[in-house]
Amino acid sequence: MATTVTELKCAVRETLETRGVLGxxxxxxxxxxxxALEEDKQPPRxxxxxxxxxxxxxxxxxxLEFxxxxxxxxxxxxxxGQPEVPLGRHFVANELNVAEDVSSKSVPLLYGLVSHFANSVDGGRKVFLRGSSTAPTDT
Structure with a gap:
């Protein structure tokens, strides 16, 4: 029995979807x-x-990579405008004063930071955040 082009397309699509490749x-x-669309329109960084x-x-x-x-x-x-070459996990952890154990190194630092604050047992007090040096100032 001859396979039609439509049947072949459907089979290829199903295979790619099953393998997770289509997405x-x-x-x-x-x-x-x-x-391609944004290449000419982007303001200089x-x-x-x-x-x-x-x-x-x-x-x-x-x-995102994880x-x-x-x-x-x-x-x-x-x-x-982030450098193409990653800064490195060790460097970022040092800059943020983060100490890691073996299990925390298996997930991104962001997971550990969120987990730390979400599970913090500080008597229900809120964390006081300071403004960043990049925050706009009122003049």
Whole structure:
């Protein structure tokens, strides 16, 4: 029995969906289209990111990579102006004064930070946050 082109397309689509490849391909295509459309429109990035932005962006990049959001990482790195080469987990942990144990090293630093604050037993007190050096000032 001859297989029609339509049946072949359906079989290929089902196989790609089952393997999880179709979603990845769609995400990659969206990322590439976004980059192509935004390439000419993007305002120039600041020449240097603030220290806080570098650290925050690195936490986000590590989270995205851990969750295998490859297209998101690509777009995020391009848009944010984050260096292509990661700063490194050890460097970021040192900058944030984070001490890690063996189990915490298996997940992104962001998970540990959120877990720390969400499970903090400080008598129900709120954490006082200071403004960043990148926050706009009222003049």
């Amino acid at each position: 990845q391909l769609k995400a990659r295509i969206r990322a590439e289209v976004f980059k 600041p020449p240097q990111l603030s220290h806080e932005n570098l650290l925050i962006n690195e936490l986000i990049r590590e989270y 969750n295998q959001y490859k297209s998101s990482v690509s777009v995020f790195t391009a848009e944010s």
